[in-house]
Amino acid sequence: xxxxxxxxxxxxxxxEPDRLRRRFPGQxxxxxxxxxxxxxxxxxxxxxxxxxxxxxxSLGSLTFxxxxxxxxxxxxxxxxxxxxxxxTSWLTSVAKALSWLxxxxxxxxxxIAAGVGLWWWRRQWLPAVLPALSLAGAGAWCVLTxxxxxxxxxxxxxxxxxxxxxxYPSQHxxxxxxxxGMLALMVMAGRSLRTRTLLMTGAALIAFVVGxxxxxxxxxxxxxxxxxxxxxxxxxxxxxxSYLFAQQVAAATTEREARPAVRRRVA
Numbered sequence: 001x002x003x004x005x006x007x008x009x010x011x012x013x014x015x016e017p018d019r020l021r022r023r024f025p026g027q028x029x030x031x032x033x034x035x036x037x038x039x040x041x042x043x044x045x046x047x048x049x050x051x052x053x054x055x056x057x058s059l060g061s062l063t064f065x066x067x068x069x070x071x072x073x074x075x076x077x078x079x080x081x082x083x084x085x086x087x088t089s090w091l092t093s094v095a096k097a098l099s100w101l102x103x104x105x106x107x108x109x110x111x112i113a114a115g116v117g118l119w120w121w122r123r124q125w126l127p128a129v130l131p132a133l134s135l136a137g138a139g140a141w142c143v144l145t146x147x148x149x150x151x152x153x154x155x156x157x158x159x160x161x162x163x164x165x166x167x168y169p170s171q172h173x174x175x176x177x178x179x180x181g182m183l184a185l186m187v188m189a190g191r192s193l194r195t196r197t198l199l200m201t202g203a204a205l206i207a208f209v210v211g212x213x214x215x216x217x218x219x220x221x222x223x224x225x226x227x228x229x230x231x232x233x234x235x236x237x238x239x240x241x242s243y244l245f246a247q248q249v250a251a252a253t254t255e256r257e258a259r260p261a262v263r264r265r266v267a
């Protein structure tokens with residue numbers, strides 16, 4: 001009688017890689033294309049879609065927690081007390097200065113100047129306007145969400161500055177990540193891996209610092225800042241996905257237009 005292990009590992013029980021390729025050519029080809037680098041609809045699109053899903057889930061979870069005062073929202077008073085208990089005069093000055101990196105008063109001149117520079121460098125209108133679209137969308141979605149959720153800010157006695165409006169989500173945190181992140185993505189085209197890593201790390205660091213300053217200044221609760229980052233991630237990924245599809249369409253159009261010219265030369 002054959003040993004059970006020999007039956008489990010026999011050719012009738014296992015599908016070898018070549019048999020998988022023959023049986024599921026379309027599915028495996030599609031999967032391989034999702035991890036292909038150097039093409040718009042490849043690995044970059046896969047990362048953008050997965051990031052979009054993660055940020056959307058995070059934003060939904062945070063909003064549910066804030067509205068119902070459960071889960072992560074329960075830690076907001078503790079985080080506020082921690083920052084309020086570790087304030088110094090010099091750190092307050094630094095926090096107030098760095099917080100401007102998430103303000104529209106600073107970011108709009110930056111994206112306008114960057115848009116002009118990107119147009120001059122790449123001669124393409126979409127990379128030039130994407131940073132401005134990212135900033136405008138992040139700000140608009142934050143304003144809409146603030147009105148819908150209607151969450152009050154932390155107690156005024158803890159404020160280090162003058163703040164108004166609703167608290168959730170943090171518009172400074174959202175605008176910082178949306179703007180600096182999109183600028184880094186547009187500038188990294190054609191750069192080395194080291195340069196791209198430095199650009200994205202710098203953008204993430206700026207957004208992180210801006211979020212911390214909003215907590216230190218008691219302008220927002222912790223979940224406000226986290227939701228601001230998540231909202232920026234959702235909006236930024238939607239823009240990047242649209243940008244990648246636009247590149248894919250442009251590449252396909254260029255390829256179709258090139259075929260008749262090649263045929264005429266051959267003829």
